[in-house]
Amino acid sequence: MNHYSSKRFALTWVLSLFGTAVGAGVLFLPINAGMGGFLPLVVMTLLVGPMTYLAHRGLARFVLSSKIPGSDITSVVREHFGETAGKLITLLYFLAIFPILLIYGVGITNTVASFLENQLHIAAPPRIVLSFVLIAIMIGIMLLNEEVMLKITTYLVYPLVAILFGLSVYLIPEWNGAALSQVPQTSDFLITLWLTIPVLVFAFNHSPAISAFALSQQKFYQDRQETDKQASKVLFSTAGILVLFVMFFVFSCVLTLTPEELLQAKAQNISILSYLANKFDNPIISYFGPLVAFLAIGSSFFGHYLGAREGLEGLVNQMRSEPIKPAKFKKITAVVFFIILWIVATLNPSILGFIESLGGPVIAMILFIMPMYAIRSVPALQQFKGKLSNIFVVIMGLIAISAIVYGLF
Numbered sequence: 001m002n003h004y005s006s007k008r009f010a011l012t013w014v015l016s017l018f019g020t021a022v023g024a025g026v027l028f029l030p031i032n033a034g035m036g037g038f039l040p041l042v043v044m045t046l047l048v049g050p051m052t053y054l055a056h057r058g059l060a061r062f063v064l065s066s067k068i069p070g071s072d073i074t075s076v077v078r079e080h081f082g083e084t085a086g087k088l089i090t091l092l093y094f095l096a097i098f099p100i101l102l103i104y105g106v107g108i109t110n111t112v113a114s115f116l117e118n119q120l121h122i123a124a125p126p127r128i129v130l131s132f133v134l135i136a137i138m139i140g141i142m143l144l145n146e147e148v149m150l151k152i153t154t155y156l157v158y159p160l161v162a163i164l165f166g167l168s169v170y171l172i173p174e175w176n177g178a179a180l181s182q183v184p185q186t187s188d189f190l191i192t193l194w195l196t197i198p199v200l201v202f203a204f205n206h207s208p209a210i211s212a213f214a215l216s217q218q219k220f221y222q223d224r225q226e227t228d229k230q231a232s233k234v235l236f237s238t239a240g241i242l243v244l245f246v247m248f249f250v251f252s253c254v255l256t257l258t259p260e261e262l263l264q265a266k267a268q269n270i271s272i273l274s275y276l277a278n279k280f281d282n283p284i285i286s287y288f289g290p291l292v293a294f295l296a297i298g299s300s301f302f303g304h305y306l307g308a309r310e311g312l313e314g315l316v317n318q319m320r321s322e323p324i325k326p327a328k329f330k331k332i333t334a335v336v337f338f339i340i341l342w343i344v345a346t347l348n349p350s351i352l353g354f355i356e357s358l359g360g361p362v363i364a365m366i367l368f369i370m371p372m373y374a375i376r377s378v379p380a381l382q383q384f385k386g387k388l389s390n391i392f393v394v395i396m397g398l399i400a401i402s403a404i405v406y407g408l409f
Contacts, residue, residue: 009220010234012150013213017056017238019157020206020303022164022296023104025199026246027271032199034254035262036192037182041254043193044200045247051396052204053239054389058371059207060231063214065380070218073211074314080378087318089370094311096362097208100304105341106348108134108297115290131345138298139338142305143330146216149302156299163292164245167273167285168252174280178258197396198360198404204242207367208307309333360404368397 033041059073066076073093078086109131113124124130141152184192214231221227253272254262257279265275273289276282312333317323324332372394375381384390 006220006230010230010237012154013216013234014237014241015154015157016150016302017206017209017213017234018241019153019160019299020209021204021238021242021300022157022160022246023100023300023304025203026164026249026296027273027293029199029203029246030250030253030272031262031265031275033196033250034179034257035259035266036188036196037184037259038179038254039184040189040192040196041179041251044196045243045251047197047396048200048204048247049239049243050389050392051200052242053236054393055367055371055397056206056210056235056239057232058375058390058393059210059367060214060217060235061228061381061384062371062374063211064218064224064227064231065374065378067380070215072215072310072314074310074318077314078318080374083318087315089366090311090314090318092362093366094308094315096359096366097304097307097311099359100208101301101308101337102341102344104297104301104304105131105135105345108138108294108301109345110348111290111293111297115294119287119290127348128346131342135338135341135345138301139305139334139341142302142309143334153299153302156295160292160295160299161241161245163288163295164249167288167292168245168249170284171252171256171276175252175255176258179254182259194399194403195407198364198400198407201364201367201400202360203246204239205363205367206238206303207363209303211310212303212306305337308337312336357404357408361401364397364400364404368393368400372397 033044063071063073063076066079068075068079071079074086074090077089077093081089109127112134113127113130116122116124141149144152213234214227217227217231217234221230253276256276257265261275261279265272268275271289271293273285273292277286277289309330313324313326313329316329372390375384375390
């Protein structure tokens with residue numbers, strides 16, 4: 001294996017995981033994270049890098065700990081925790097990821113419809129037709145082989161990074177000190193931090209693609225230690241560029257708007273880019289806004305689709321004596337997912353945010369708590385025991401779960 005191909009392989013996955021993480025959540029992150037002022041933001045920026053890297057590395061190591069090479073997350077869960085727990089965790093894994101696919105189906109339909117009507121001033125086709133075409137394209141890409149699919153996602157991520165960075169720089173002349181002058185009291189500061197951690201977990205979460213990523217690394221490097229080393233490098237780079245681009249974007253938006261304006265944006269339930277476009281009455285932002293949303297949803301759809309398919313495959317095959325062949329299952333899931341996504345995108349229900357917040361604790365448990373529990377209890381993972389970073393991941397996971405549960409009530 002030459003050095004160049006290994007570098008290219010790593011870069012493709014860094015971009016792909018970045019694309020999975022940067023979903024529509026990033027467009028709401030400045031609103032949720034910025035309302036408490038500047039200081040909590042600085043602390044969040046220091047926490048989110050290690051939090052993202054260590055949690056995803058733990059999950060990747062968990063997937064790679066199987067005795068049987070090529071086992072995905074649903075098989076590894078069964079192997080380590082037994083049949084019953086395996087079924088339950090697989091079901092939760094599926095239920096945490098699949099609703100996000102539904103949200104993306106609705107989101108992409110709304111984004112394109114709004115872009116056609118507001119920016120291009122063309123009447124959008126009926127919702128039932130528009131959602132059919134958009135979802136068919138996205139699922140069609142998923143049926144291509146892994147290399148082609150990764151390539152397409154990578155091509156979506158380049159403009160996404162460029163536009164996010166471009167907009168962040170573009171806003172610099174508009175920066176004002178309103179957010180800096182807001183100094184929260186210690187109690188408010190801690191509450192803001194506590195309630196924003198789940199938002200950060202969501203905005204930086206690429207766990208649905210981790211199982212596919214870990215197996216792809218395993219196939220490429222074959223040696224166990226080399227796989228762990230290279231996978232950790234990719235995850236470290238992913239966390240690094242996420243912090244750099246996403247937090248720069250968040251800071252730029254927060255420094256441009258006052259805390260009152262951020263509250264208004266939250267009340268109007270629109271993304272930060274829509275709010276900025278309305279505020280500045282600016283054609284550049286109003287054109288790039290929908291484009292970022294479109295690219296973010298497109299690139300994030302990929303990772304979530306892989307995760308949901310894996311969860312469903314694990315569930316169905318656990319119920320059968322004879323597992324369905326992966327190639328056949330790919331086609332079955334494509335049809336099933338297409339029909340459900342199309343119906344939901346056509347109906348455009350408003351309960352999706354609620355579903356997403358219910359998936360929150362499950363994602364935090366699978367990403368933060370389960371791999372750390374496995375490190376304590378699974379012989380194959382003993383070498384990672386007794387590290388301070390494990391305690392940090394568990395504490396962050398518990399904080400995220402408690403804040404999401406508090407937010408629900």
